[in-house]
Amino acid sequence: MFLGIDLGTSGLKAIVLDRAHRVLASASAPLTVQQPQPLWREQAPADWWRSCETALDAVLAQVDRRRIEAIGLSGQMHGATLLDARGEVLRPAILWNDGRAWRECAELEAAVPVAREITGNLMMPGFTAPKLAWLRRHEPAVFDRVAHVLLPKDWLRLRLTGEFATDRSDAAGMLWLDVARRGWSDELLAATGLARAQMPRLHEGPEVTGRLREDIARRFGLQRIPVVAGGGDNAAGAVGVGVVRAGQAMLSLGTSGVCFAATDRFLANPAQAVHSFCHALPATWHLMSVMLSAAACLDFSARLVGAEVPQLLAEAQARGLNDDTPLFLPYLNGERTPHNNPAAQGVFFGLTAGTDRADLFNATLEGVGHGLAQGLGALEAAGADFSGGLTLIGGGSRSAYWAQMLADLSGKTLLRRAGGEVGPALGAARLARMGREGIGADAACPEPALVAAHAPDAARHALLHERAARFDALYRRVAPCFPAAA
Structure with a gap:
């Protein structure tokens, strides 16, 4: 059996997978995000470890733990976890959805004019490199003590094994990696005042990075x-649903929303804020669009009206999405693809005296869908191929109503598969098996059984295409009103 651990933003999940691809046990533990200032998002690494202990105790109690053969790690990307020479945490980790380092992004691109060619990406505040540039300016005493920069899941690796290591899919999101060549860029590191000695060792996802420390094993x-090594959450999620080769794609409906397309070569479209990263598998890359708030918007709207998401989904389905449904801009934490605007904000537009909570929830579902559809368009412009359909994963994939709405919005066939809600933890466990047995992705990563295929309805697609134009116009009209809008 193989253990997969996924350190998410709102919780940590652990699962146990057997050789028949069955998930035998799962458990999770919650996490919270601190927002000490506008645009700031932080977490204490100590909280990650407490959640890890809670989830592992719960999941291992469900199986014969003596049969666990290897562990794979996955987690939220981009987070700057900073350690001193003794391995002690210097400050709370700055997370992927933190928007404070906007100024530093422009400065780094000016300092390294070929940055986009090296990384395949725009400099964005959510990435790790600009966070360190921000730290260098605003917290120089902390910066001067930085001996190691780790990503969130790799800090857990350090606690488990004592090793400073990462995988290339996660490292690509730091913006210090030459993504085509899959190695650190000395030029980009120097631009932030850092060197390779402060970076973790690079591995491919299935490679063994170390063994459990004796005290941790006990x-x-x-x-x-x-x-x-494992993978960043999106790459590991793709491995979990068998998106492992060019032509395969997935749509992840988690806290954030991700469109992911595997490729067999380095492709890029930084002009539309598309992410171009290494995959968690050797000699494989992927294109990715990211919206910072996806399923998180559902929780937000549910909290506004004082109801639970399942009840609101039922009410929204009963009401239906109509031409007079309000519009919703889903930018609760700024936005990446395609706008690259950390100052973007959420908006409900078109409310009337007859608007009720079912209308607001339909608007929320649709607004997230429009954002995702814009991301798909940006990926297609970079060369992504979606002709084989997209596999849905993440908590939002459980809703057939939302899945059909997303198919109608995007004009793509969406596939719901068994176990899609397990997400990155499943991919982490699969990578653990590959590393333990030395087998390839074809044997370890089959596509899970198909539950339902949601083909777009032509009439609904035409209606929603008109609403998509209104959605896009609304953003462009209100963007100048956002504080410090880009």
Whole structure:
């Protein structure tokens, strides 16, 4: 059996997978995000470890832990976890959805004019490199003590194994990686005052990075089993649903919303804020569009009206989405693809005296869908191929109503597969098996069984295409009103 650990933004999930691709056990523990100032998003690494202990205790209690053979790690990308020479955490980790480093992005691109060619990406505040540039300016005493920069899941790796290591899919999101060549860029590191010695060792996703420390193995009743490199949450989620080769794609409906397309070569479209990263598998890359608030918008709207998401989904389905449904801009934490605007904000538009909570929830579902559809368009412009359909994963994939709405919005066939809600933890476990047994993706990563295929309805697509134009016009009209709008 193989253990997959996924360190998310709102919680940590652990699953146990057997050789028949069955998830035998799962458990999770919640996490919270601190917002000490506008645009800031932080978490304390100590909270990650407490959630890890809670989830592992719960999941291992459900199986014979002596049969666990390897561990794979996945997690939220881009977070700057900063350690001193003794390995002690210097400050709370600055997360992927933090928007404070806008100024530093422009400065880094000016300092390294070929940055987009090296990384395949725009400099964005959510990435790790501009966070360190911000730290250098605003917290120089902390910056001067930085001996190691780790991503969130790799800090867990350090606690588990004592090793400073990462995988290339996660490292690509730091903006210090030469993505085509899959190695660190000395030029980009120097631009932020850093060197390779402060970076973790690079590995491919299935490679073993170390073994459990003796005290950690004893704590959880495990052997000193290997821990593989794993992957960033989106790459690991793709591995979990069998999106492992060119022509395969997925749509992830988690806290954030991600459109992911695997490729067999380095492709890029930084002009539309498309992310171009290494995949968690050797000699494989991927294109990705990201909206910072997806399923998180559903929780937001549910909180506004004082109801639970499942009830509101039922009410929204009963009401239906109509031409007079309000519009919703889903930019609760700024936005990446295609706007690259950390100052963007959420907006409900078109309210009338007859608007009720079902209308607001339909507007929320649709607004997230419009944002995702814009991301798909940006990926197609970079060369992505969606002719084989898109696999849905993440918590939002459980709703057939939303899945059909997204198909109608995008004009793409969306596939719901068994276990799609498990997400990156499943991919992490699959990578652990690949590393333990030395097998390839074809054997370890089959596509899960198809639950339902949601083909777009032509009439609904035409209606929603008109609303998409209004959605886009609304953003462009109100963007100048956002504080410090880009």
